[in-house]
Amino acid sequence: MPELPEVETVCRGLLPILENAILQDVVVRQRNLRFPVPKNFRQKLLFRRVLTVRRRAKYILMMLDDDDVIISHLGMSGRMTIYPAGEDVPPPGRHDHIEFKTTTGNLIRFSDPRRFGFMTLTSTQCLKEHKLLRNLGPEPLGNGFSGPILAASLKGRNTPIKSALLDQRTLAGLGNIYVCESLFGAGISPKRKAATVQGTRAEKLVQAIRVVLTEALVAGGSSLHDYVQPDGKLGYFQNCFKVYGQEGKACPGCHCNFLVTGGIKRISQAGRSTFYCSRKQR
DNA sequence: ATTGGTTCCTGCTGGC
DNA sequence: TGCCAGCAGGAACCAA
Numbered sequence: 001m002p003e004l005p006e007v008e009t010v011c012r013g014l015l016p017i018l019e020n021a022i023l024q025d026v027v028v029r030q031r032n033l034r035f036p037v038p039k040n041f042r043q044k045l046l047f048r049r050v051l052t053v054r055r056r057a058k059y060i061l062m063m064l065d066d067d068d069v070i071i072s073h074l075g076m077s078g079r080m081t082i083y084p085a086g087e088d089v090p091p092p093g094r095h096d097h098i099e100f101k102t103t104t105g106n107l108i109r110f111s112d113p114r115r116f117g118f119m120t121l122t123s124t125q126c127l128k129e130h131k132l133l134r135n136l137g138p139e140p141l142g143n144g145f146s147g148p149i150l151a152a153s154l155k156g157r158n159t160p161i162k163s164a165l166l167d168q169r170t171l172a173g174l175g176n177i178y179v180c181e182s183l184f185g186a187g188i189s190p191k192r193k194a195a196t197v198q199g200t201r202a203e204k205l206v207q208a209i210r211v212v213l214t215e216a217l218v219a220g221g222s223s224l225h226d227y228v229q230p231d232g233k234l235g236y237f238q239n240c241f242k243v244y245g246q247e248g249k250a251c252p253g254c255h256c257n258f259l260v261t262g263g264i265k266r267i268s269q270a271g272r273s274t275f276y277c278s279r280k281q282r
Numbered sequence: 283a284t285t286g287g288t289t290c291c292t293g294c295t296g297g298c
Numbered sequence: 299t300g301c302c303a304g305c306a307g308g309a310a311c312c313a314a
Contacts, residue, residue: 001307034290034309058308076307077292095292114291116308132310159285168309176307270286272307 002074003058004140004173005216006235010080011055013230014108017082018050018062021102030097034075034118037098044068044121045100057136057172067124071132075116082230083107108230136172140209145171147203154194154202161197161205162190162269174209177222177244180275182209184243184253189281190267190274215240243275251277 002010026042038044049065060080062070074080083089085105092099098110098119110119122130137153138144153170154161164170165179174182183190185208188197197205216222221235229235242252247266254277267274 003308073308075291075309112291113293114307116291157284163285166308271288 001076001175001177002078002221003175003178004055005178005213005219005237006221007058007060007074007173008055008217009221009229009235010074011053011060013082014060014062014080015053017084017102017106017108017230018053018100021050021104021106023048023050023100024103025099025101027099027101028097029092029099030115033097033112033115034073035120037119038121041119041121045070056133057139057168058175059133061127063124069122069124069127070119071122071127071130072110072119073117073132075112075114075118077114078110078112078117080230081109081111081232083109135169137168137170138172140171140173140206141213145206147199147206150206151198151202154197157194159194160190160269161188161192161194162274164194166270166272171209173213176272176274177241178209178212178216180244181212181242183281184276185209185212187281189278190269190276192282243277246275251280253277253280 023045024047026045028037028041031037045064048068051063051065054061054063058073060072060074062072064070083106089107089109092109093111095113096109096111097115100108110117127133138149150171154164157164162179162183165174165182166176180190182205186201186205188201188205216235216237219235219237219240220229220233222237222241243264246264248263250263264275264277267276
């Protein structure tokens with residue numbers, strides 16, 4: 001499930017292929033994604049130049065000439081695959097929804113079995129105020145994020161810290177995996193009331209989030225279920241999970257006490273799995 | 283205003 | 299072994 005590190009890795013993979021590329025062809029095979037692909041998508045993009053590829057939260061932003069922007073989201077199972085010029089391209093399968101071909105012969109294929117992902121169009125002028133982007137919180141790896149800023153946005157919030165961190169308005173880019181890992185890193189219980197994460201605790205959480213995301217980025221993301229890098233390489237951060245998916249295993253922080261603690265627990269919060277150690281996380 | 287529940291979709295898993 | 303119900307999950311949307 002692509003979260004910030006995975007999306008960032010995808011953007012970094014796409015950039016050298018798409019930067020300054022001209023789109024010779026755009027194929028839309030499945031219009032019915034999470035949001036419908038705009039009717040004029042192909043017409044609008046044909047023979048346009050891509051200036052750069054950026055990320056905001058979990059969104060991929062392809063910046064085009066003449067101030068147009070493609071906003072894309074990988075959803076749960078979305079994938080971008082690059083087929084470099086001259087390489088064989090396998091025939092499209094039923095989940096291969098959109099393709100970009102550059103004048104240099106490179107092909108980028110967007111696939112998404114579960115169709116929670118999408119691609120849509122906007123302009124650079126409308127980007128900041130776009131419905132999908134305007135309420136996003138700060139980038140966790142950027143300068144606009146700090147202990148005091150996080151503490152301020154958690155103030156008065158009665159929801160569990162787990163839910164608050166999944167809320168993209170609190171901070172942008174975390175999903176279930178990295179929320180669980182960050183809370184473990186900070187020693188904070190996922191059940192703790194968000195409003196009580198203040199001061200040193202908020203500071204510690206910010207640091208934990210930064211460490212987890214940075215390590216995951218270095219690892220090329222986590223290859224779980226569907227995720228692979230655009231060049232086909234697997235990310236390997238999934239081998240570094242301390243709690244996510246580790247139900248019943250010894251907590252890496254207190255494994256000597258396994259018989260007492262029972263190790264990593266799994267609970268359900270807001271309909272999603274949370275993994276944590278009840279001894280280390282308070 | 284904030285919060286929780288529902289929904290979209292398909293592939294995988296576990297129980298019989 | 300095979301089938302199918304149930305589950306997973308990002309985020310918009312709706313309801314309380």
